[in-house]
Amino acid sequence: MSEQPIIIRRKKKAAKGHHGGAWKIAFADFMTALMALFLVLWVLSNAGKGDKEAIAQYFSTPLLVALAHGDKSSASTSAIPGGGTDPNVSQGERVRKPPRSSRLSxxxxxxxxxxxxxxxxxxxxxxxxxxxxxxxxxxxxxxxxxxxxxxxxxxxxxxxxxxxxxxxxxxxxxxxxxxxxxxxxxxxxxxxxxxxxxxxxxxxxxxxxxxxxxxxxxxxxxxxxxxxxxxxxxxxxxxxxxxxxxxxxxxxxxxxxxxxxxxxxxxxxxxxQDEYGIQAPPGSDHEPVSAPAQTPQ
Incomplete structure (x- = not known):
């Protein structure tokens, strides 16, 4: 009588892949940003009033004005001109547009x-x-x-x-x-x-x-x-x-x-004389001016 062979099946365990340490890079970036934030807060807490105003002015300057080296003190605080309750006034730039024909109240x-x-x-x-x-x-x-x-x-x-x-x-x-x-x-x-x-x-x-x-x-x-x-x-x-x-x-x-x-x-x-942004010089008399004419009748 012949003997049957004994077959043993063994499952191979798959080897776990290496994670590569990507999380360490993300964590390092996070810590760097956090440290930069604390550094900025510390600098601001120790800055004087003039420095704070200069920083605020820098961040309130529109990008186009900054790139063109425009006047920061007269630039608008908003990227979108206008706003406010008066549509004739552009806030920040203080430019008064010529008013349209007024209507009587x-x-x-x-x-x-x-x-x-x-x-x-x-x-x-x-x-x-x-x-x-x-x-x-x-x-x-x-x-x-x-x-x-x-x-x-x-x-x-x-x-x-x-x-x-x-x-x-x-x-x-x-x-x-x-x-x-x-x-x-x-x-x-x-x-x-x-x-x-x-x-x-x-x-x-x-x-x-x-x-x-x-x-x-x-x-x-x-x-x-x-x-x-x-x-x-x-x-x-x-x-x-x-x-x-x-x-x-x-x-x-x-x-x-x-x-x-x-x-x-x-x-x-x-x-x-504000309709076109013109103001009379200080101390000058605002007298009516008689203009010329043209007709023999």
């Missing part, structure tokens, strides 16, 4: 609308002034209440080619004066002409001088009628540079006096 509009009605009533009460209704245009504008006194060929407000006020124009201005005193708003007056060239040309007496003289003559009539002189903010001559809406260059209606009862915010911007 509801209270200001109400006061100016009431003033418009009182001016119209003053014209209606006087039979002589009532004849001038077609030459008087009163309307609200973004600057305030605009009163325009227009010429016609048949009934000019001034003598031909001069700043001598016609009698009915004088009466009209003196009637308006006490009514304009009712509000505290400042007033500006501008003279306008048509485009007919003045005899003698620009080198002598021109439309610039004529429109300025007519604006000043209107101011004198208003003050003579009782207008508070301190309410006047600006008196100027505009020549033929700003035509009446819808009028041709030689139309008589371009020869006009424009009185604006200014919105309080508009008046303040004129006083501050």
């Amino acid at each position: 509801s209270e200001e509009r109400r006061h100016l609308q009431a003033l418009k009605q009182r001016l119209e009533d003053a014209v209606e009460r006087d039979p002589k002034l009532r004849e001038l209704k077609q030459q008087i245009a009163i309307e609200l504008s973004p600057e305030g209440l605009r009163v325009q006194l227009l010429d016609t060929d048949k009934r000019p407000m001034f003598e031909l080619g001069s700043a001598k006020v016609a009698p009915y124009m004088s009466q009209l201005l003196r009637t308006f004066a006490p009514v304009l005193n009712e509000l505290r708003n400042r007033i500006q007056i501008s003279g306008h002409t048509d485009s007919h060239p003045y005899a003698g040309g620009e080198a002598t007496y021109s439309n610039w001088e004529l429109s300025a003289d007519r604006a000043k003559a209107s101011r004198q009539e208003l003050v003579a009628g009782g207008l508070d002189p301190d309410k006047l903010l600006r008196v100027s001559g505009m020549s033929d540079r700003i035509r009446l809406r819808g009028a041709g260059p030689y139309d008589a209606a371009n020869r006009r006096i424009e009185i604006i009862v200014l919105d309080s915010q508009v008046a303040q911007r004129i006083l501050d």
Whole structure:
């Protein structure tokens, strides 16, 4: 009888792979970063006030400004310009954008609308002034209440080619004066002409001088009628540079006096000269400047 062979099966144990020590590198990096953090905290705790401000300024400087070696003191603290409650102001850079056309506040509009009605009533009460209704245009504008006194060929407000006020124009201005005193708003007056060239040309007496003289003559009539002189903010001559809406260059209606009862915010911007970031020099007098003019009518 033959003997069967005995078979012994032995399982081979797989050898464990070597980890390579990668965790040691990660741990070393972590410890290095931690030590750097503690070092920075220790330096900051021992830094003076000036050093801390310099460090804060360094980190608040936008990257583009730093790369271009820009002015850190005037740079914005934000990478995104603007922000804040006022969209016209860019925080940090302190740049004021030119404001858009302002709108009258509801209270200001109400006061100016009431003033418009009182001016119209003053014209209606006087039979002589009532004849001038077609030459008087009163309307609200973004600057305030605009009163325009227009010429016609048949009934000019001034003598031909001069700043001598016609009698009915004088009466009209003196009637308006006490009514304009009712509000505290400042007033500006501008003279306008048509485009007919003045005899003698620009080198002598021109439309610039004529429109300025007519604006000043209107101011004198208003003050003579009782207008508070301190309410006047600006008196100027505009020549033929700003035509009446819808009028041709030689139309008589371009020869006009424009009185604006200014919105309080508009008046303040004129006083501050802040609309374009311009400020008057310290100690200088802010006086109205009369511009030149251009028309013989």
